[in-house]
Amino acid sequence: MENSGNLFNIGIDPETRDHLYQAAKWARIIAIISFISAGLGLISVLTGDEEVNKTAMFIATLIFAGISITLNIFLLRFANNTKSSLSTMSQEHFNEGITSLHTYFKVIGILIIIFLSLFVIGILFFIVGMGMR
Amino acid sequence: MEQTNEETLFNLQLDHDSGSHLKETAKWSRFLSIISFICLGFGLVALVFGAQAMSEVIRKAMPGMEAFSGVMVGAIGVALVILTWTTILLYRFSNLTSEGIRRQDQELFRNGIKALKNYFTIYGFFSVLGLLINVGTFIFELTKN
16 A cells, blocks of 8 residues: 555656656657667578578577567557556556666666676686686 | 646656656666766777777778778767767766655756656667668668678
């Protein structure tokens, strides 16, 4: 019950509503472009004339496309729910939109932590390898 | 001020759920913007100290296009400026939004959402530009084959 209570005194006034609407509009464009780019990436690997490491290239592109699509589904959810909440004044949709935005940034953050960790591990292996020579 | 309160009375509110999720969003976006600032710093150092070497690499990769190498280095500089601008917007979003929620300040919160809007606008504009370049390259590759 406490979760649904209005514990904050901040409301979505007309100016904030307009900013949110524009943010959601652009977020939807970004998400759709990311889906198209992921598809184009896969098609260009499949139709490319480079025979060497084609399978490896396809797998790598498939992984990146998968990550990009998963990530941008959250951005699209934010855009759709926020736009819908602004037109219907649905608090539930608004909360769902904000939750999706939270997940979107969180997933990017976690992916960056993973990539940075792998980068640091790679450098450590390189240094140890150089020291063993 | 009263008018604003009246306007928001029956409208959407930042309730417990959305408020805490937005605070978490601000935390993650602050983390992302700090990482971006660090990467941009490395990029700037590389551009300042490695511009000559970079120009040399481009010259070797594209013989006959010597005059183009300076333009390419300039384009990388412009890209760094645009990325810095978007990172500042993301940082502003995280700071203003979390401060707005903490202090229960409507104006700070509004400015935070405005920064998010500007961030998505610039990101979206360059996404459209990137897609046009990608589609152009894709069609060029198809017609070449």
